[in-house]
Amino acid sequence: MSNNRGRGLQANALGTFDTVVMAVAGSAPAYSLAATTAVLVGAVGLASPAALLYCAIPMLGIALAFSYLGRIDVNAGASYSWVGRTLHPFLGFMSGWALVISTTIFMVAGSLPAGSMTLSLFDEQLAENTALSTAVGAGWFLIMLLVVLGGARLTVRAQFLMSGIELAILALFAVLAVFHTDNARAFDWSWLGFGHFDGMAGFASGALIAAFYYWGWDVTSNLSEETRNSRRTTGLAGLIGVGIVFLLFEAFTIAVNMILSAKQIEENDANVLAVLGEEIWPGWGGKLLVVAVMLSTIATLETTLIQVTRSLFAMGRDRTMPSALGRVHPHWNTPWVAITVVGTVAMVMLVASNALGTVGDILSDAISAIGLQIAVYYGLAGLAAVVAYRRMLLKSVANFVLGGLWPLFGSLFMFWVLVESLGELSTASVTIGLGGLAVGLIPMFWYWMRGSDYYRPARLDAARTIETEYVPDDGALAHSRAHEGFPTDF
Numbered sequence: 001m002s003n004n005r006g007r008g009l010q011a012n013a014l015g016t017f018d019t020v021v022m023a024v025a026g027s028a029p030a031y032s033l034a035a036t037t038a039v040l041v042g043a044v045g046l047a048s049p050a051a052l053l054y055c056a057i058p059m060l061g062i063a064l065a066f067s068y069l070g071r072i073d074v075n076a077g078a079s080y081s082w083v084g085r086t087l088h089p090f091l092g093f094m095s096g097w098a099l100v101i102s103t104t105i106f107m108v109a110g111s112l113p114a115g116s117m118t119l120s121l122f123d124e125q126l127a128e129n130t131a132l133s134t135a136v137g138a139g140w141f142l143i144m145l146l147v148v149l150g151g152a153r154l155t156v157r158a159q160f161l162m163s164g165i166e167l168a169i170l171a172l173f174a175v176l177a178v179f180h181t182d183n184a185r186a187f188d189w190s191w192l193g194f195g196h197f198d199g200m201a202g203f204a205s206g207a208l209i210a211a212f213y214y215w216g217w218d219v220t221s222n223l224s225e226e227t228r229n230s231r232r233t234t235g236l237a238g239l240i241g242v243g244i245v246f247l248l249f250e251a252f253t254i255a256v257n258m259i260l261s262a263k264q265i266e267e268n269d270a271n272v273l274a275v276l277g278e279e280i281w282p283g284w285g286g287k288l289l290v291v292a293v294m295l296s297t298i299a300t301l302e303t304t305l306i307q308v309t310r311s312l313f314a315m316g317r318d319r320t321m322p323s324a325l326g327r328v329h330p331h332w333n334t335p336w337v338a339i340t341v342v343g344t345v346a347m348v349m350l351v352a353s354n355a356l357g358t359v360g361d362i363l364s365d366a367i368s369a370i371g372l373q374i375a376v377y378y379g380l381a382g383l384a385a386v387v388a389y390r391r392m393l394l395k396s397v398a399n400f401v402l403g404g405l406w407p408l409f410g411s412l413f414m415f416w417v418l419v420e421s422l423g424e425l426s427t428a429s430v431t432i433g434l435g436g437l438a439v440g441l442i443p444m445f446w447y448w449m450r451g452s453d454y455y456r457p458a459r460l461d462a463a464r465t466i467e468t469e470y471v472p473d474d475g476a477l478a479h480s481r482a483h484e485g486f487p488t489d490f
Contacts, residue, residue, distance in 0.1 A: 030273065115133035119132060166292045252276070
């Protein structure tokens with residue numbers, strides 16, 4: 001499978017710190033809390049901190065899988081390439097397609113709150129207007145589209161600014177929440193236990209929503225072809241990103257449990273964080289947290305655009321989708337055809353979504369649908385890591401636990417959540433989630449019959465790759481994709 005057809009992406013554009021920023025921005029802490037907390041509380045009540053805690057453990061297993069797979073195969077398609085080269089090319093394609101569909105749906109689900117949050121800074125009534133929210137959200141989406149078109153360095157600079165302000169505001173409110181005395185409830189350790197879940201099905205529906213909270217850190221893997229020393233950096237940044245957002249999610253869901261009543265959460269389903277801010281710091285608090293959410297939403301539109309366009313770029317390059325998607329702009333080194341196509345499709349869907357109802361309704365169905373698709377491609381990546389490293393797992397305890405057992409647990413957890421939650425979700429969510437995946441069978445079989453090289457892959461085996469590709473620091477070339485001076489257990 002050739003990876004060198006035509007012009008490539010800009011190598012060595014990003015460093016370690018840049019990549020960690022992208023991982024945190026990809027999970028969009030403020031947006032996830034604002035858009036998803038009411039959905040999570042609706043599903044599991046006071047158990048929302050527990051749902052996030054018990055989803056973090058398998059999610060770290062998936063992050064470890066991405067880290068280990070990224071060491072042996074640098075590819076902008078990430079799980080699309082890894083799953084295809086370890087399990088089966090059909091599964092690999094569906095893994096990439098699940099990411100493409102979930103990110104495209106998210107760009108609609110994310111643009112609406114970006115618009116309504118911006119409007120709410122000026123007038124609460126305006127924020128309720130779905131048509132106006134759509135127009136402003138579309139404006140933000142187009143700006144991010146141009147930033148992503150401008151290249152990896154410009155993208156990271158914009159991300160520094162947005163995510164830096166967002167994280168500073170969140171950290172401030174996490175501290176203020178600790179000293180807040182006017183509580184609706186006292187803190188209770190049972191919120192971190194299993195007691196508040198409505199059986200296993202209730203736990204699964206909570207875990208599916210929690211998976212959506214974390215989703216996005218894996219943008220680092222889609223940037224691997226543009227990252228310095230990417231075999232080490234992308235996986236490490238993903239793990240650090242998951243750790244940072246986990247702490248923020250726990251702090252804020254516990255604060256919501258303590259400070260807000262069930263009625264307040266229910267009445268403000270698309271804007272829980274602003275209500276929390278108003279309670280903690282009357283007058284300024286709500287507005288500041290709205291700014292954090294707005295910046296977070298716009299920032300995550302950017303990382304989502306990177307994920308989908310880099311995945312489509314890899315698919316175009318491999319001829320599993322129209323080859324034009326693999327074209328790179330001569331000046332900006334970005335996959336401009338993929339960016340244009342994604343932008344057009346998302347804008348059409350954004351306008352069409354006006355017919356579906358309020359911002360809250362659209363968000364609720366979209367989040368659950370995306371959760372199903374995330375479970376598919378994360379679950380497959382976890383299995384791929386175990387298969388790729390199977391010959392090396394018994395060489396040490398660390399290899400066995402970090403490269404095998406934990407990713408396998410993460411994978412099985414994702415598949416269990418997927419199956420268990422199907423009966424709990426609305427018809428719209430299941431239709432969007434599984435229907436979106438089914439559409440992918442059309443291009444898959446079409447390009448398979450046309451003989452794309454992707455469907456005759458070189459198998460991915462860590463035992464062979466590490467032996468042949470390890471290069472000491474002084475032997476690495478400027479654009480080497482080899483294991484640049486990073487000795488590991490493997």
